[in-house]
Amino acid sequence: MAKGLLGIEDLSRPEIEAILDRARSFQPAQGETFPRLDTLRGRTIVNLFFENSTRTRTSFEIAAKRLGADTLSITASGSSVSKGESLVDTLNTLVAMRPDAIVMRHSASGAPHFLSRYLATPIVNAGDGTHEHPTQALLDARTILDLRETLEGLKVAIIGDIAHSRVARSNIHLLSKFGSEIVLCGPAPLLPVELGQLASGVALTNDIRDAIRDADVIMMLRVQLERQHEANFPAGDYFKFYGLRLDHLALAKPNVLVMHPGPINRGREISSDVADSQRSVILNQVENGVAVRMAVLEKILKQ
């Protein structure tokens, strides 16, 4: 990982383990605030968000600040992008100001990969279109491993609009590398059959009960209406057939973990009582986001 972090697919299992191990040391102890470090003092990290995001951008900012780096956040609406400047020109302008790393979110799949061919500055992919969201998968893995011994052999159900989910793709790659049993679930228009060949250990089902049965982990995805260019599934039927309700949990392992990358749509893909239940680790995920992003930034910028 000499040059940024573009996706989980390109990482080896030992590389992922190293990040996850390091992230654990960045988890604040219960009831304590995290001390500010000076690991990245004097380094500048630009958060460049071409797509709206509150939690990911904030999480990266806090991670950078806890490591002592200077951060700068730019959102597309406030930038030259809205004045018609091309992506390459925008990035070249930023790079001329010599940031040490760029954290980037973009609505186009592959946008950071395209840029990384032209820029020497390391890029951390904070979500590209419907492709990958590597730090989300890392923080999900950290969250599971805080509560379980291993990922190997765990049955993980990922439920929702898999076709348009970068979170799902990154998680599939990561979990597959660790030998989890992955069941993808959604209505057929949101679950193209090719997903079954994305990585080893992946099965597909259109029936949410099959997906949940004996699951160790249930990952719900946000129904991303903004990513659907046409009506792929009738919205009115969605919660009825693919929403996670409390009664579903009886089918899963008794200690099943319910996860969601957020922001959650209560009553659309997950019922309120599930989101707030004892089984939900949604806030653990948010907390781990900072620790994992600290580990990633440190790895990329530490000489």
Next chain:
Amino acid sequence: MAKLLIKNGRIIDPTSNWDQVADLMMEDGLITGLGENLTSPGAEIFDAGGMIVAPGFLDIHVHLREPGFEHAETIESGGKAAAAGGFTSVCCMPNTSPVNDNATVTSYIIERAKRQAVVNVYPIGAITKGSMGEELANIGSMVQAGVVAISDDGKPVMNSRIMRRAMETAKSFGIPVIDHCEDLNLSAGGDMHEGLVSTKLGLRGIPSCSEDVMVARDLLLAELTGVRYHVAHISTERSVKMVAYAKMKGMAVSCEATPHHFALTDDQMAAYDSNYKMKPPLRSCGDMEAVIDGIVDGVVEVLATDHAPHAGSEKMQEFERCPFGITGLETAIGLTLERLVHPGKITLKHMVELYTMHPARVMSLPKGNLAVGSSADVTIFSTTHEWTYDVNQTYSKSKNSPFHGHDFKGGPVATVVGGKFVWKFAGL
């Protein structure tokens, strides 16, 4: 009295079934002799020993971008690129600005080509006004002005009734209808072939069936109307099979394949590299094999490049924002040798047919043979010389080729149009 004598080449003229080492004599723009040990006092002599001498190659599917998009290509630059690729005639698609949907634009292109192009340029007219798919263009007037076929390439006519009327009209004026077969509803938003690779890359897919349903529709309409119908850049297994079936039934149907569709597949594309983005997209391995089999079996009778130049700035964007299309004129012969001839899939004679006799017949052009009295258009190529394609040296105004840096064995050596050399390989 300009005279040119090409000596000692292996002359392959499929129309007359000629294939032997001989000399070719040209005078005043016409072929005047074909035989052994020809002599002609005062003639320019070119020694083609060890080379193939063929009728001038035709590329019936190019985009010259003029008028309207001269920053990407002009009739002049595209003509030079054609000559450097071994082509002596090209047919240019109507998606210019303004669209070639009327006789004025047709005449403009023909006049520009006469003055600017080193190769013969035959315009293809639009099917509908503005290629908007709604109202038929004045097809008859365009035919009078010189279009050799009609097509709404890139913006296929979705309304089947209008397509039917277009076919009936084309039939009555004696020209073929060429269709870029794509159901725009099925392909909407797609950036590459729909399959495992698109799923992995998170790019929206263009399913094979978006081509197949249009080929099926068009074949039914072609049968109904009796028009001569030609499928542009065929790319899927099922489409090849359907065309084979239509030909078996005796319909006046033909199809072309591009070098990139017989040379590349979706899993070979460099991730998010727009030089691999075109329509139809690079398909699966099975589709590519079917296209190759179609060429070998004679279902695919024409090779054409779909040369589609785009300025660098247009291709230097997020993949989903980049326009579709790659350049292809200069690499076509090299790729055909590499993928079809060298591996023994087709003979050299078959290759020459695919670029001469068949495209000339499909477009009813008086080209593609070396009979005495026909125009002195000649393609000289070699099957052995090693060269590397460098887009920075291209004659095109655009550099959007996935074959930059590719090493070739064999390629064009010299191009003769109207009895004059218009291009020679620099390393000759």
